[in-house]
Amino acid sequence: EPEVTQTPSHQVTQMGQEVILRCVPISNHLYFYWYRQILGQKVEFLVSFYNNEISEKSEIFDDQFSVERPDGSNFTLKIRSTKLEDSAMYFCASGSESYNEQFFGPGTRLTVL
C-alpha cells in the first residue's frame, strides 16, 4: 500500500541554523501539505502546495519557512533560521483533491537547542 515517507525521523539543530525536512508524497497525489504538532497539542496546518505553488498558508508559515518540490517525487520544508519554539513534530501529508482525505507521513521530530 502506498504511503507518505519522511526523512529524517529526528533532527537536532542549534538555534539559528537552517533545516530542511524531506517528504516523498504518495505518487499519484497532487496536493501536498505540511503540518506541525507541538508536543501534547493538536495538529496545526502550515501550508498546502498544488501545481508547483503554495495554495494556502497559515499565520505560522512566516518568512522563515519555505516549501519546494525540487523534482517529481520530493517535497521539502525549509526553516531558514530555527528558533526554540520551532521544536515540534512536522508532518507531511498528501491527497488527491484539496477537500479529500489526506494521508500523513510518520513525521520528523525537530529539536532546536
Next chain:
Amino acid sequence: GQQLNQSPQSMFIQEGEDVSMNCTSSSIFNTWLWYKQDPGEGPVLLIALYKAGELTSNGRLTAQFGITRKDSFLNISASIPSDVGIYFCAGYSNTGNQFYFGTGTSLTVIP
C-alpha cells in the same frame, strides 16, 4: 483560525465497552476526517465524510457528518486494547481552504 472542539478530552473505559466522541464547531465544514494517532507517530486516517447526514463505518468504527455541518461524531464499538491512542477530527472549510484539526480525545482502554 477556526476552532474545532472535541469532547471528551480523555476517556478511560473497560475493554469491550462502546465509545462515543464528538467534534463541534461554530463554522460549517464540507468534509470531516477522523484520525487516530499513536505516540510519536503520524495520524492514521480512519474515516472520511463528505455529505451532511452521511454515516460511514470502518469495522468497529462508525462516524457521522452532522446535519448542521458543524459537527461530527465517532463511535467505537466493543473497544479493545489496541484502540488506545489519541483521536483527532479534522474539518475542511472552503472559506479557509484548509483542514482544521480538533483538540483530540485521548482514549485509554483498560483490559
